[in-house]
Every structure is written in structure tokens, then in C-alpha cells.
Amino acid sequence: MHIAIAGNIGSGKTTLTEKLAKHYKWQPHFEDVDDNPYLNDFYEDMQRWSFNLQIYFLNARFSQILEFRKSGKTVIQDRTIYEDAFIFAPNLHAMGLMTTRDFENYFSLFNLMDSLIQPPDLLIYLRASVPTLVNQIQKRGRKYENSIRLDYLKRLNERYEAWIGSYQMGKMLVVDVDRNNFSENQEDLREVINKIDAELHGLF
Numbered sequence: 001m002h003i004a005i006a007g008n009i010g011s012g013k014t015t016l017t018e019k020l021a022k023h024y025k026w027q028p029h030f031e032d033v034d035d036n037p038y039l040n041d042f043y044e045d046m047q048r049w050s051f052n053l054q055i056y057f058l059n060a061r062f063s064q065i066l067e068f069r070k071s072g073k074t075v076i077q078d079r080t081i082y083e084d085a086f087i088f089a090p091n092l093h094a095m096g097l098m099t100t101r102d103f104e105n106y107f108s109l110f111n112l113m114d115s116l117i118q119p120p121d122l123l124i125y126l127r128a129s130v131p132t133l134v135n136q137i138q139k140r141g142r143k144y145e146n147s148i149r150l151d152y153l154k155r156l157n158e159r160y161e162a163w164i165g166s167y168q169m170g171k172m173l174v175v176d177v178d179r180n181n182f183s184e185n186q187e188d189l190r191e192v193i194n195k196i197d198a199e200l201h202g203l204f
Contacts, residue, residue, distance in 0.1 A: 001074040001200075002065070002118070006083055006164075007126030007177075008156050009148065010137035015183045016126065016175075016192070017078040023193060026076045029064055043148075050092045051102040057084045058106070062113045069118070080120065082169075085110040087159040095155070119169035122199055124192075127164075128177035130154050171199050 003026065005013045014030060021028035038056050042049040061081040068075045085107065093103040128136075130153050137148065164174070173195055175182070182189040 001122075002068050002120045003074070003076040003122045003124065003196075004080045004120035005076065005078055005124045005126065006080050006160070008128060008133055008153060008160055010133040010135075010140075010153075011126035011128040011177055012136060012183055013078045013126060016124070017076050019182065019189055020193070020196070021076050024074070024076075026074045027071070028076050028078070029068070030078045032060055046092065046095075046097045050098040051106065054084060054089045054092070054098070054106055055109075057088075058110060058113065062117070065117045077120070080123070081110075081113070081117070082119075082163070083160075085114075086163045087156060091152075091155055091159055095152075121170060122196070123167065123170065123172045124196070125160070125164050125167075125172060125174045126177050127160075127174055128157075130157060132178050133157075173199050 003020070005017055007013050017028050017030065020026060036053075036056065038049055038053040042053045058081065061079075061084065064077065065081065068077070089098065089103060089106055089110075092098040093100065098106075130150060133153050134150070164172070175192055175195075180188045180191065182192050
């Protein structure tokens with residue numbers, strides 16, 4: 001089985017991935033932040049490095065998905081290939097940080113990859129307001145995230161909501177991070193786990 005967690009920067013994807021992997025004994029797969037050769041350059045000069053960064057993510061996530069299916073294990077993934085294609089890349093293009101030529105090239109490559117993979121068995125979307133995102137980003141203190149602007153997070157949130165609103169590729173669970181503090185509150189985490197059980201096993 002393939003479980004995937006989607007959500008904006010700072011919504012708590014990594015934390016929830018860790019907690020659910022531990023609870024269910026699932027194999028976790030995290031976004032490759034520390035070893036990403038483009039991330040620091042991208043935050044310094046988005047226009048120059050946006051295409052390179054998005055191609056790197058696309059390739060990494062496509063490879064991961066192929067590995068998941070081959071492994072035969074139940075895997076939980078921190079961020080999906082769809083977020084790159086429907087949220088981050090279009091947002092960079094709309095902001096004038098990726099050329100139309102690069103964006104079209106990127107999207108044709110995504111469409112090819114998309115035709116070769118299956119969507120996750122369950123998508124968990126972490127919905128969070130911009131103040132919540134900012135609070136959590138500041139808490140973890142990653143240096144390269146200091147320059148993220150509020151309007152950038154707001155634009156991403158709008159694209160997430162549009163994507164989630166039209167998502168029809170499989171089962172989906174929405175967690176409201178403004179109201180559910182699963183990272184620090186055991187009862188809130190239990191609530192998420194109960195909802196996942198209901199989605200996966202039909203236990204109402």
C-alpha cells in the first residue's frame with residue numbers, strides 16, 4: 001500500500017509521516033531536503049534555479065514511486081509528485097520565476113511519468129492557515145526558509161485548495177492543522193489515526 005501526505009511548507013508532513021510510520025510500522029519516505037543540490041541556490045535566486053529544482057523533485061519522486069510498488073511494503077510518503085506538478089511548478093510559472101517554455105517542458109515530462117504510475121491508496125492532506133505555517137516554519141528554524149514570503153505561502157495555499165477541491169484519484173482524508181495539533185497532542189494524533197483506520201478498513 002502507498003499512503004501519501006500532502007500539504008504546504010510547514011504544515012507538518014514530516015512529523016505526521018514519522019508518527020504514522022511508527023504507529024502502523026509503515027516504511028517512511030521523506031522529502032530529500034538535506035541532500036538536495038538545488039534548494040539553497042533556489043531560495044537565493046528562484047528565477048535561475050526553479051526549473052532545475054522542479055526537475056530534480058520530479059525525478060526523485062518518480063523514482064521513489066517505482067521503488068514503492070516494487071518493494072511490496074506499505075509505504076508512507078512525505079509529499080507527492082502531484083504537488084510539484086499542480087502547485088509548485090505552476091506557481092513559479094505564474095510568478096514569472098519559470099519561463100513558459102520551461103514550464104511546458106516540465107509538464108509534458110510530468111504527464112509522461114504520471115501515465116506510468118498509480119496514485120496513492122490514501123492521500124492525507126494537511127490544511128493549515130498561513131499564520132500556522134509561519135509559526136511551524138519558525139519553530140524548526142531551517143536557514144534557507146527564512147526568506148520565504150507570506151504572499152508565497154498564501155499563493156501555495158490557494159493552489160492546494162484548488163487541487164484538493166478537484167482531487168478524484170482515490171481516497172482522501174483532510175486534517176485541519178489549525179484545530180488538530182497531532183505533533184504535540186496524543187489525543188489529536190489518535191483522532192487522525194481513527195480516521196485513517198476508517199478510510200483504509202471501513203471501520204465506522
